[in-house]
Each structure stands twice: as structure tokens, then as C-alpha cells.
Amino acid sequence: MEENRILAEDKKEYTTLNLGPTHPATHGIFQNVLTMDGEIIVDSEQTVGYIHRAFEKIAEHRPYYQITPLTDRLNYCSSPINNMGWHMTVEKLLGVQTPKRVDYMRVIIMELARIADHLVCNSVIGVDTGALTGFTYVFQWREKIYDIYESICGARLTTNIGRIGGMERDFTPEVIASIRSFLKEFPAVFDEFCRLLERNRIFMDRIVGTGAISAERALNYGFTGPNLRAAGVDYDVRVMNPYSSYQDFDFIIPVGTNGDTYDRFMVRQEEIRQSLRIIEQALNNLPEGKFFADVPEFFLPPKEEVYNNMEALIWHFKIVMGETDVPVGEVYHSVEGGNGELGYYLISDGGRAPFRLHFRRPCFIYYQAFPEMIKGSTLSDAIVVMSSMNVIAGELDA
Amino acid sequence: MAQLSNGHLLNAIQDKFGNAILGAEEPNGLLTLNINPEKLLELVRFLYNHEEFRFQFLTDICGAHFPDQKGAELASIYHLHSLENNMRIRIKCFLSADHPFVDSLTPVFSAANWQERETFDFYGIIFNGHPNLKRILNVDEMDYHPLRKEYPLEDQTRTDKNDSYFGR
Amino acid sequence: MGKISKPMSSPIITQAPPGLQGEGFFATSLDKAVGLARANSIWPLPFATSCCGIEFMATMAANYDMARFGSERLSFSPRQADLLMVMGTIAKKMGPVVRQVYLQMAEPRWVIAVGACASSGGIFDTYSVLQGIDKVVPVDVYVPGCPPRPEQILDGITKIQELVKNESLRRRNSPEYQALMASYGIQ
Numbered sequence: 001m002e003e004n005r006i007l008a009e010d011k012k013e014y015t016t017l018n019l020g021p022t023h024p025a026t027h028g029i030f031q032n033v034l035t036m037d038g039e040i041i042v043d044s045e046q047t048v049g050y051i052h053r054a055f056e057k058i059a060e061h062r063p064y065y066q067i068t069p070l071t072d073r074l075n076y077c078s079s080p081i082n083n084m085g086w087h088m089t090v091e092k093l094l095g096v097q098t099p100k101r102v103d104y105m106r107v108i109i110m111e112l113a114r115i116a117d118h119l120v121c122n123s124v125i126g127v128d129t130g131a132l133t134g135f136t137y138v139f140q141w142r143e144k145i146y147d148i149y150e151s152i153c154g155a156r157l158t159t160n161i162g163r164i165g166g167m168e169r170d171f172t173p174e175v176i177a178s179i180r181s182f183l184k185e186f187p188a189v190f191d192e193f194c195r196l197l198e199r200n201r202i203f204m205d206r207i208v209g210t211g212a213i214s215a216e217r218a219l220n221y222g223f224t225g226p227n228l229r230a231a232g233v234d235y236d237v238r239v240m241n242p243y244s245s246y247q248d249f250d251f252i253i254p255v256g257t258n259g260d261t262y263d264r265f266m267v268r269q270e271e272i273r274q275s276l277r278i279i280e281q282a283l284n285n286l287p288e289g290k291f292f293a294d295v296p297e298f299f300l301p302p303k304e305e306v307y308n309n310m311e312a313l314i315w316h317f318k319i320v321m322g323e324t325d326v327p328v329g330e331v332y333h334s335v336e337g338g339n340g341e342l343g344y345y346l347i348s349d350g351g352r353a354p355f356r357l358h359f360r361r362p363c364f365i366y367y368q369a370f371p372e373m374i375k376g377s378t379l380s381d382a383i384v385v386m387s388s389m390n391v392i393a394g395e396l397d398a
Numbered sequence: 399m400a401q402l403s404n405g406h407l408l409n410a411i412q413d414k415f416g417n418a419i420l421g422a423e424e425p426n427g428l429l430t431l432n433i434n435p436e437k438l439l440e441l442v443r444f445l446y447n448h449e450e451f452r453f454q455f456l457t458d459i460c461g462a463h464f465p466d467q468k469g470a471e472l473a474s475i476y477h478l479h480s481l482e483n484n485m486r487i488r489i490k491c492f493l494s495a496d497h498p499f500v501d502s503l504t505p506v507f508s509a510a511n512w513q514e515r516e517t518f519d520f521y522g523i524i525f526n527g528h529p530n531l532k533r534i535l536n537v538d539e540m541d542y543h544p545l546r547k548e549y550p551l552e553d554q555t556r557t558d559k560n561d562s563y564f565g566r
Numbered sequence: 567m568g569k570i571s572k573p574m575s576s577p578i579i580t581q582a583p584p585g586l587q588g589e590g591f592f593a594t595s596l597d598k599a600v601g602l603a604r605a606n607s608i609w610p611l612p613f614a615t616s617c618c619g620i621e622f623m624a625t626m627a628a629n630y631d632m633a634r635f636g637s638e639r640l641s642f643s644p645r646q647a648d649l650l651m652v653m654g655t656i657a658k659k660m661g662p663v664v665r666q667v668y669l670q671m672a673e674p675r676w677v678i679a680v681g682a683c684a685s686s687g688g689i690f691d692t693y694s695v696l697q698g699i700d701k702v703v704p705v706d707v708y709v710p711g712c713p714p715r716p717e718q719i720l721d722g723i724t725k726i727q728e729l730v731k732n733e734s735l736r737r738r739n740s741p742e743y744q745a746l747m748a749s750y751g752i753q
Contacts, residue, residue: 021663022613024642029615029660049535050660051615054692056520057544057551069689076617092426120620139627146624157621157713219481222456222509233481240484330425332477332488334457343458345477358460360477368512394616397535397657536694537659544693552691 012037017379021050027124027386028393030367039378044371048364052397059357063322064090065164065298067357072158074359075395078117078338080109080149080161085335088243089344090164093331096295100287102166103245107282108179109152109161110244110335111275115186116145117338118226118268118275121390125265126197128387129206134196141189144182151175165299166292176283183280187273194269204262211373211385212260221369224362225340226267227389231259237336244335248285249278261381261388297324322352339363339390363389363396402483404429407451414444420492428488435474435491439501445478445487446506453478453487456503459513461521463546471495474523476503493523502528520545583731597735604648604674605730606636608723611647613667615654618681618713622653630716635723644670649726650703653713655683656696668703669752673738676729678722679705682712704746 020031031047055074059067071082084106091098119142123135146156152175153161153168162168197203213223218231228235236253238246254270256263292299300319301312318324328350334343343360366389373389374382407429408422418441421432433441445453457477464471470492478487491500502525503510514525515534522543525531533540542549583602585594614622625632632638641647644667656664668677679699682688685708687697699705706729709722737743747753 021660022667024640028619049533049537049657050663051655051657052535052659052694053655053657053690054544054551054694058690058692060547061551073617076620120623136628139624140629143624143627143629156715158617217508219455220508222507235481240481330430332426332428332458332486341457343477345458345460345475347462356460356462358458358475360458364512364516365509368509394655549693551693553687553693553695553697555697 014042021047028391028396030386030391030393030396032370032382034379034382036379041374041377041379041382044374044382046367046370048367049397051393053394055359055398056357059354061353063324063352064326064354065319066322067354068162068164069158069160071359072160073394074361074398075117075338075342075363075392076157077120077390077392078113079157079159080113081117081335081337082342083159083161084110084244085333085337085342086344087162087164088335089331089333089346090298090326091293091295092333093326093329093346093348094164094295094298096165096293098166098244098293099289099291100245101289101291102293104248104282104286105167105171105291106162106244107246107249108279108286109149111279111282112145112148112179112182114275114338115272116142117390118272121338121387122197122265122268122272123193124387125207125261125384126203128384129203131197131200131203134193137196138189138193141182141186144178144186148175148178148182151178163292163299165295166290168300170291171286179279179283183276183283187276190272198266198269207261207265207384207388209258210261210377210381211388212258213369213373214259217369217372218259218366221372222365223340223369224366225336225338226271227259227264227366228340229254230256230263230267232257237334237341241334243333249281251275251278261384264388325350325352334360337362339392339395340366359398361395361398363391364398367391367396402451402480402485407485407487410448410451411441411444415441428486430488430490432490432492435493435500438476438489438491439503439505441489442476442478442503442506445480450483451480451485452482453480453485455479455481456507456509456513457486459503459510459517461517461523461545463521465547467492469494472498472521472523474500474517498523499526500524501526502531504528519543522546598731600735601731601733605727607639608635608637608649608676608726608730609639609641609647610637610649610651610723611641611644611667611671613650613652613664615652615656615660616683618653618684621713621716622651622680622719625716625719630720632720632723635720635727637723644668645672647671648675648730650675650677651680652677652684652699653680655688655690656699657694658696659694661696661699661702664699665702674730674733676706676726677703678707678709678726680709680719680722681714682710685710688712702750704750 015036017034017036021029029050033045034041035043055070068083071086072079074082119138123138126134149159153159215231215233218228232255234253234255251274254267256267296315301315305312306316326348330347332345334341340362345358346354347356349355418434418437423430445451457479460475462473472493474491476489514528517523518531519533519535583594583598679685684699687695707722707725709718711718
């Protein structure tokens with residue numbers, strides 16, 4: 001490393017510390033080679049790609065509906081958002097208009113996913129600063145979100161929820177009831193979590209001012225999501241380019257001022273509260289109607305029709321065998337994922353699989369700023385900064 | 399502020415760059431320019447510094463491989479976003495596989511660094527002026543660029559797979 | 567005094583091995599006693615790379631509470647770990663690291679492959695993914711699922727406990743074990 005040689009000339013003794021790829025303090029597998037002056041980080045070099053799974057290559061070999069399970073495994077903390085982002089991308093390519101009920105159902109599930117995502121991140125910041133209680137406490141409530149997913153789609157983490165054109169089935173009364181009970185009971189729990197950490201003197205001393213980044217640098221580094229908003233830029237895809245009827249809801253985009261770890265933590269905390277508000281509004285105004293759009297070439301017909309109706313049988317066969325052709329086109333669609341702008345850039349040549357599918361993974365883009373953010377801070381701060389950025393290895397390495 | 403239109407943007411770019419613009423279309427309302435790779439950095443700087451357009455956010459860089467287009471097999475594709483006008487623009491540079499050179503955007507956007515490394519890793523596009531152009535996701539020893547269409551998806555070292563089960 | 571056929575009653579949580587019991591003593595073979603102790607105090611090394619790692623977090627947390635099986639003490643240092651839990655996709659770039667971690671673990675050591683990716687590569691049959699960690703290290707228990715539910719992970723742990731309880735203390739000296747290690751090129 002050229003820089004190190006220059007540094008060595010000033011006759012200071014530097015230590016090289018290897019952090020990762022497997023290390024208790026790094027959540028996910030990244031390697032950081034740190035050059036340390038005592039406990040101060042002088043320089044660092046990142047190596048990523050330890051779980052590169054070639055999503056983009058797989059996507060070129062799969063029919064459209066089989067790409068949804070791949071998106072699950074990008075940011076696995078909030079997989080429903082990824083699933084639906086992909087569905088909306090395909091719908092945009094096909095020019096499908098979804099019914100309002102679909103939009104609202106999607107919003108409910110996506111906001112639940114956002115809560116689940118932010119809970120992991122924030123409770124892990126707690127764990128990294130030595131407060132394990134919050135983690136064990138809110139994880140019980142994360143389980144409730146999993147239970148809701150499970151009653152909607154049958155899976156907990158990698159949900160594969162929804163279909164191109166809508167949802168695979170309607171919300172049952174039990175689902176509605178469990179979301180309602182979550183809305184009723186979770187705020188009290190969450191308030192306790194807030195009281196544990198938000199104004200906790202030790203916690204604040206530990207994270208206020210660490211890993212700060214200015215708005216200009218954050219934008220230049222392509223930050224999106226809570227990390228960008230913590231630096232004071234109110235860019236949120238949900239508001240800027242509303243998808244799935246987000247314009248119908250009244251919610252606030254929290255922004256921070258310093259872009260430090262505490263701001264990132266607080267922005268996520270506030271977003272959880274706002275997500276609860278959105279879910280409540282969506283649930284109260286959930287329109288009646290169909291839970292899927294009229295796209296027989298992508299949306300599986302009900303089983304009884306497949307058995308009794310020739311046309312439905314043909315569609316079923318074509319969908320399952322992945323034999324539906326899609327129009328030629330090029331589309332970029334983005335949603336506000338748990339970590340920021342999750343983009344899908346799709347080039348279709350009219351075939352049955354995408355010609356090229358590129359995921360804009362927010363983690364991958366903003367993790368580049370990590371060396372700049374930890375320069376001059378201590379090792380223990382660097383750990384917390386990393387967990388507050390919520391870097392998810394699966395999304396980073398694709 | 400009045401909504402910036404694609405037409406207005408395209409006119410301004412054409413005035414400035416003229417025949418460097420090899421093509422322009424609007425799939426799904428997103429202005430897509432095909433430009434001469436040599437002018438890329440200049441165009442991005444122009445869009446970045448322009449007082450009205452202010453495309454100061456690099457959303458995405460990715461590559462693509464079109465094996466059938468002889469002489470322009472590889473593409474380097476950029477999505478820029480003007481947060482103030484809430485407008486996106488897509489810029490494509492087509493490159494020949496024998497001479498896949500394009501200017502790096504790292505002098506303008508720090509975010510370009512890893513994304514260009516990724517594009518290099520996947521497609522072998524060389525970004526001139528990149529500070530540290532080496533593989534990022536794959537192992538350094540890899541001797542090909544896996545997302546090019548001619549390379550298979552599957553792991554070639556796998557021994558437990560009987561092709562007859564898969565109808566091949 | 568005689569051979570007891572049924573397990574000792576509470577307060578012992580786990581089943582005691584068969585042995586001789588009388589006033590103030592209980593005798594069994596050393597293997598069994600050590601196996602009992604080991605099985606209920608496994609220190610796992612969580613090698614969590616992706617999605618399964620999040621399910622592992624759920625397994626550790628209050629609802630599923632892995633502490634019930636004596637495995638709440640995570641050992642992030644391979645030196646003190648008994649059980650290597652590989653959770654998530656292992657890319658080819660990561661393969662040598664898994665092997666390195668395994669080599670650093672002291673005998674006796676066990677390996678559990680959690681999830682489809684660690685077991686077989688899962689849905690990622692691609693150029694960059696190792697098709698199962700048993701290509702680089704020997705595996706004792708495979709847990710299927712993508713990702714497995716916490717219950718399944720716990721089931722995998724109990725399967726490991728069974729192994730630990732019933733294995734000979736001299737496992738490492740057995741010809742089968744040495745042949746297995748040799749097949750992976752581990753001395």
C-alpha cells in the first residue's frame with residue numbers, strides 16, 4: 001500500500017490489525033485491514049466479496065417469477081421490500097396497473113419489514129455498545145412480525161411474498177387481527193426500548209459524534225436511506241418517486257443533522273414510529289376489491305379453475321414452466337429498502353429470462369465510505385459505526 | 399420549480415455535445431443517451447456543474463454484454479439522479495470487447511469507485527483513471543469476467559450432478 | 567443396590583447415562599460422564615454469513631433461547647469452540663477461511679452445516695459458491711431449510727448433543743476418524 005509507506009516515513013510505529021472476515025464484531029463477513037497508531041485508526045482497507053453469489057448471473061437464467069426468491073436473499077432483514085420492488089419493476093415493464101388493495105397490502109407488509117429491519121440494526125448497535133437487553137427484548141417482537149409474515153405467506157425470513165401482479169392470496173381476518181394486535185401492543189414495548197437507549201447517558205457518550213459524515217460527502221458517496229437522512233438530506237424514494245400508493249399516506253421523513261452514529265440510530269427509531277403510523281393508516285383505509293391485477297400471463301389462476309377450466313390450465317402451465325414471453329424494454333425502478341434506495345435495472349430482450357438484471361444495492365455503495373468515516377477514530381468506535389450503517393453482507397456482495 | 403422535461407435536457411446536451419450523442423430514447427420516460435465513451439467524463443461534469451440540471455447523485459453504474467453487437471459488445475451504463483429536479487438520466491457507453499476503455503467517474507463521484515471495480519470484475523471494462531482497479535467480488539486469481547454471456551453460470555467443478563436429471 | 571433402568575429423577579434436567587447408583591454415589595463409565603458434561607455445555611462458534619445467521623440470532627434470542635441446551639456461550643475464538651456452526655452461503659473466496667477456522671479448533675470438534683447453502687450450495691449453483699462446506703471440512707450434522715426455522719436449528723443442536731454423548735473419548739485416535747481427516751488432507 002503506497003499510503004502506508006508514506007506514513008511509515010514519519011517514524012511512528014504503526015500496527016496492522018486484521019478485522020475479519022470472520023470476527024465477532026463484524027456483522028457479516030467483511031475484511032478490514034486497519035493500520036493503527038495505538039488505538040487510533042490511521043488507514044484501512046476493505047475486502048468484500050466473501051459471499052458473492054452471482055445473483056445477477058442467476059437472474060439471466062431464470063424465468064421472471066423465479067427471481068423473487070433471489071431478491072429475498074439480498075437484504076434478508078427486510079426481504080418483503082425486495083420481493084415487492086422486483087414485482088413492481090416487472091409490472092412497470094409490462095405496464096400493469098395494480099388495484100389499490102394490492103398497493104395497500106404491499107405497503108402494510110413493506111412497512112412491517114422496515115420495522116423488522118430497523119429493529120435488528122438498532123438493537124445490534126445496542127449489543128455492540130454492551131447493552132444486550134434491548135436486543136433480547138425487541139427480538140421477541142420481531143418474532144411477532146415473523147408470525148404475521150408466516151400467516152400471510154408461510155415463511156419467516158426469506159418470504160417470497162406476493163406475486164407479479166399482486167398478492168398470492170388475500171389477507172385473512174386472522175392476519176388483520178394479528179397486525180392490529182401488533183399495532184396495539186408494540187408501541188408500548190418500543191417505548192421501553194427507547195427509554196433503555198435513546199437518552200441513556202452511557203449509550204450517548206459512546207455514539208454521539210462517532211463516524212460522522214457531512215451531507216456533501218454522503219451524497220458524493222451515493223448514500224441513501226437512513227444513513228443519508230441522518231446526514232440531513234431528506235431524500236426518501238417513498239416521497240420523491242412514490243410507488244405502491246405511498247402518496248396516500250401521511251408520514252414524516254425524519255432527518256438528522258450530524259450524520260453520526262447517534263443520528264443514524266435516531267433516524268431509524270423515528271422511522272419505526274412512522275412505519276407504525278403508515279401501517280395503521282393503510283389498515284384503516286384498506287380498500288375492498290381484488291388482491292391481484294389482471295395479468296393472467298403472470299398471476300397463477302386459482303387451483304380449482306386450473307382443474308376445471310382449459311384456459312386457466314394453459315396459463316398455469318405456461319407460468320410454472322416459465323414460458324411467458326415479456327415485452328422488449330428497459331426499466332429502472334427503485335424502492336426505499338431497509339437500507340436505502342434499492343434499485344432494479346432490467347433489460348429485457350423479449351425472452352423468458354431477463355437479458356440483464358442489475359440490483360442497485362445500497363449497502364454496496366455506501367460501505368465504500370467506511371474508511372473515511374472511521375479514520376481517526378478508535379477501534380471500538382469503528383465497530384459501532386459499522387453496525388450503525390447496517391451493512392448486510394448478502395446485499396453487499398450480491 | 400417547473401418540472402424539468404426530457405426534451406429540454408436533451409436539447410441542452412445536444413447543443414453542447416452535438417455529435418458525441420449517438421442516440422437518445424425514452425424507455426419508460428427515462429431519458430437514455432448513448433454517447434461516445436470519450437466524452438463521458440465531460441458530459442457527466444457538465445451535468446454535475448450545470449446550474450439548472452445539477453445531476454449530483456450517482457445512482458448506479460453497471461455493465462452489460464451484448465454478444466451480437468459486433469464492435470460494441472460491452473456497455474457501461476450509468477444512472478444519474480438530480481435530486482433537486484427529481485429527475486433521472488441514463489447514460490450508456492458502448493465499447494468494443496477488444497478495446498473496453500472508458501473514463502472513470504471517480505474524480506466526480508466517490509461512489510463510482512467500487513461500482514466501477516464491480517463492473518470491471520464482471521465484464522472486464524477498464525476504467526481509465528480509476529485509483530485502484532482490481533477485482534472486488536471475485537477472487538483475485540480468477541482469469542475471466544464471469545458475467546459475460548459466453549461463460550456458464552454453473553459451477554464447473556461440481557461432480558454430483560447428473561445432467562440427464564435436468565433434461566440436458 | 568442395583569442397576570438402574572430408568573433415568574434419575576429431577577433435579578437433573580438431562581438424562582443420566584445408565585450406571586450404578588447407591589447411597590451417595592453414582593458410577594458410570596468415564597466416557598458417559600464426560601459425554602454428558604460435554605453435550606450440555608457445547609460452545610458454538612457461529613460462522614454466520616448470510617440469511618441463516620439472522621435465523622440463528624432468532625434462535626439465540628428470547629423466544630427460542632438456545633441457552634436451554636447449554637449452548638448460549640458463543641465462542642468467537644475457534645480455539646475455545648467445540649462446535650463450528652456454519653450458517654449461510656460459503657463462497658469460494660470464503661472456503662479457505664472456513665477451513666482455517668476448522669483447523670484452529672481443538673479436538674474434540676464438531677461441525678454443523680445450517681441451511682441449504684452450507685449443506686449443498688442451495689439455490690446458488692454458481693461459479694462463485696462452494697457447493698457445500700463438506701468440500702473443505704467434514705460435517706457431522708446437516709440442517710436443511712432455506713433458511714431453517716429456529717426449531718430446526720435447535721433440532722440440529724440436539725442431534726449434535728446425541729453425537730457428543732455417545733462418541734468415544736478416543737474418537738480422534740480411531741482409524742475411521744483419522745481416515746476421514748486424511749481424506750480432507752488434515753493431519
